[in-house]
Amino acid sequence: MPDPLYFCELLPNIKQVSVSIESQDGEIPTSVGLHPSKRALTVKYGARTARIMLPTPVDSPSITLVPAKTYRLSASQAYLSSGEYEALSAPILDPWDASFVSPECSLRCIACATAIVSNGRIQKWKNLPSEHWADMMDLWHCHKPHNKDGNPEGSRYSGVGRIVAERAVGLVDPMYFLLRREDCENIAFKQTGSNEAETAFCQTCDVPLGIVDEKADGIRLMKWSLSLGLGSFKKNGDELLDSYTFSQWFSAHLQFLVDNTGQRKFLIKPGASILSHQHLDGSGKRTEEGGEGVHIWVFNPNTLTTRSEKPTPTRAVKVYYQNVRSKAEVDGLGDIESVYLPHAIYTRFKRLLDEGTASLPEELRTWAGNWKAGWLERF
Structure with a gap:
């Protein structure tokens, strides 16, 4: 008999742990009890026992529960006030910002470890401003720039403060590194779509690494496609590599959008540049968009979960989503x-x-x- 499928989630606003258990062959448990550690449930199917790990300890007046598919258990108040929980729930800053990346670091393909930027190639790393900075300039300034006819230009600060990649300088965004093409190696370039910027691929394993940003005279190398070589930190003579999952990087971007827009629902669309509001075709001009997309709702941006395939407590973003298939559906949003x-x-x-x-x-x-x-694992 296969182990039961389960998913447990901390509901921090009401200080409860939601537990859902599903027997994969339809068998009904004969008993369910709380483990003495209060960090797990013990589920018995006749003579066989399965353990359901919980994201936090729970407070329960009884160690025996009525067999059921779902439970709402009170999370331990002592644990929620502990340093261990604070460490798990505290905001995590960008793990690869400019203060973390040093000149001795390298950037490598996450799939095959081929060097994309060699150690010492970049002499200085600098954090980029938010991509929304030009919009904010329009709000902050009471005297906007005027064109030669004396008319206000509105939100046209990008031409005034255009960010351009510099030789031997790495510009760091929460999601990508902006670098000059000549500072990179082992990269091939392909045009993958009529509405898309040129894509950079690993020359060794053909994994997509990022896109060419013509407006910035550089390449955006996406962090989820890279491992960060830690320079002088070695193990058995090899450079230690640091990396994170696509889910962790993308959930961080959703969190950034929630914090900066005050919204929880977004439309994820294909066919344009990576994490940008404009096509990077050199002009920033949008092309006609199709109707396909994913309407995603960031329901809980920071929770703890445990599940069948990963029983250790994991920080996650809980989401709901709908597939959008036509322009009419997009317009309806x-x-x-x-x-x-x-x-x-x-x-x-x-x-x-x-x-x-x-x-x-x-x-x-x-x-x-x-x-x-659904859910996305987060930092």
């Missing part, structure tokens, strides 16, 4: 923030959502009819 991804990354993102949904017990996979439930 009204005024909503859009996030654009190249087709290859968009397909990967959809697959990540579907895998998260499939890992949930059946009764958790949908909500309110047409919303699918």
